[in-house]
Amino acid sequence: MLSAEDRFYPVPLSTELAKVPASEYKALLSAVGSKGAVTRSELAARSALPRSSVTLRVRELLDAGLLVEMGETEQTGGRRARRVGFAPSTGAVLAIELGSKHARWRLADFAGAPLAGNAFPMVIEWGDEKVFKPVEAQVRQALDRLELSIDVVRSCAVGFPGPVDFANGPALGPTSYANWGNGPVSSQLAKWVQGPIVVDNDVNVMAWGEYNSKWRRENIHDLLFIKHGSGIGCGIIANGQVYRGYDGTAGEVGHIGVTDVEPPLTCSCGSKNCLEVVASGSALVHRLKARGYDVETVGDVSRLASEGDPVVTNMLREAGRALGTVMSGIVSFFNPALIVMGGLLGSLEISLLAGLREATYAKATMFSTRDLRIVTSSLGAEAALYGATLLALDLAYGLAIDLVEERGG
Numbered sequence: 097m098l099s100a101e102d103r104f105y106p107v108p109l110s111t112e113l114a115k116v117p118a119s120e121y122k123a124l125l126s127a128v129g130s131k132g133a134v135t136r137s138e139l140a141a142r143s144a145l146p147r148s149s150v151t152l153r154v155r156e157l158l159d160a161g162l163l164v165e166m167g168e169t170e171q172t173g174g175r176r177a178r179r180v181g182f183a184p185s186t187g188a189v190l191a192i193e194l195g196s197k198h199a200r201w202r203l204a205d206f207a208g209a210p211l212a213g214n215a216f217p218m219v220i221e222w223g224d225e226k227v228f229k230p231v232e233a234q235v236r237q238a239l240d241r242l243e244l245s246i247d248v249v250r251s252c253a254v255g256f257p258g259p260v261d262f263a264n265g266p267a268l269g270p271t272s273y274a275n276w277g278n279g280p281v282s283s284q285l286a287k288w289v290q291g292p293i294v295v296d297n298d299v300n301v302m303a304w305g306e307y308n309s310k311w312r313r314e315n316i317h318d319l320l321f322i323k324h325g326s327g328i329g330c331g332i333i334a335n336g337q338v339y340r341g342y343d344g345t346a347g348e349v350g351h352i353g354v355t356d357v358e359p360p361l362t363c364s365c366g367s368k369n370c371l372e373v374v375a376s377g378s379a380l381v382h383r384l385k386a387r388g389y390d391v392e393t394v395g396d397v398s399r400l401a402s403e404g405d406p407v408v409t410n411m412l413r414e415a416g417r418a419l420g421t422v423m424s425g426i427v428s429f430f431n432p433a434l435i436v437m438g439g440l441l442g443s444l445e446i447s448l449l450a451g452l453r454e455a456t457y458a459k460a461t462m463f464s465t466r467d468l469r470i471v472t473s474s475l476g477a478e479a480a481l482y483g484a485t486l487l488a489l490d491l492a493y494g495l496a497i498d499l500v501e502e503r504g505g
């Protein structure tokens with residue numbers, strides 16, 4: 097059985113969802129989501145709705161099959177109270193994380209508790225058909241084992257390792273994404289996922305997960321999330337929302353130039369001294385290889401750093417300084433409360449973090465760094481799947497509201 101800690105935090109109410117009663121249903125579903133099984137009194141306390149509204153709305157959600165009765169509380173002096181919760185048959189959501197060389201997926205119930213999941217190696221350049229086929233086969237197998245039909249999958253969210261046209265779905269990436277075609281990234285998934293599908297840049301999804309898992313509750317609504325792995329990307333949370341920019345490419349820091357690198361390095365994009373070619377995990381692998389190291393992956397770099405190799409440690413510190421040089425300009429401009437370091441190198445490597453701190457605090461304006469904190473991700477490798485699950489739940493709850501309103505109307 098899943099413990100309370102395994103459960104996800106409730107999906108926050110979108111600020112634009114101020115209308116009643118949609119926001120009441122959403123508040124209730126979110127409040128149930130955070131606890132699993134709750135009494136109506138607990139729901140009233142958690143959702144800050146009047147008891148009479150809770151009673152009415154819970155009745156409607158029960159009638160629509162979105163909530164189920166889950167027995168009674170233990171008797172503690174007073175009378176027993178009936179509890180409501182989600183059943184797996186109520187619905188499930190699918191979260192998918194795509195990396196450049198791996199895919200992970202997780203099926204969660206409406207409370208965000210994991211039902212099944214898997215990770216497998218793939219190559220993103222294979223394109224949508226080859227990447228998503230195994231996901232479909234594995235999800236179907238898992239549902240069979242759970243004795244659930246494919247129809248329980250009410251929504252899906254995908255973290256994609258490159259820029260995405262958020263509104264329309266196609267990948268905006270370089271030629272390496274040629275096999276992804278011009279249509280939406282989700283078109284293969286749409287063949288078997290009945291509900292809505294959202295695809296976003298992986299670092300945006302990670303930033304959303306990190307923000308909701310911790311910082312929203314600490315009243316921090318402006319932060320930058322850096323994914324430092326084989327590449328470098330930045331997710332932006334501005335005023336409590338993911339900021340994607342006009343074309344969806346906001347936060348693409350990898351091809352911003354680092355000025356003080358000699359001799360200059362030529363980037364895959366043709367420019368000189370891009371952050372990627374100076375400080376990314378791939379760049380470090382390349383440079384270590386040239387120095388005779390037996391390294392193939394970013395994981396190898398991490399292993400050497402953990403063994404205390406002085407050359408690797410120095411290189412990571414230098415990479416951190418280059419990152420900090422670029423971030424200092426962004427910090428001066430954007431004035432975030434927080435920079436969160438994630439990704440395979442970002443969430444682990446102390447020397448990288450030290451270099452980042454050193455250059456950011458030294459080079460950004462005094463006012464912008466007065467209260468700035470630079471920390472490692474609290475979610476680590478979980479950030480993308482966590483964020484994707486939240487996005488999928490948000491879609492599923494929205495759909496649930498439509499269902500109740502249809503029945504009511």
Ligand SMILES: [Zn+2]
Pocket residue numbers: 350351363364365366367370372
């Ligand atoms: Zn470049």
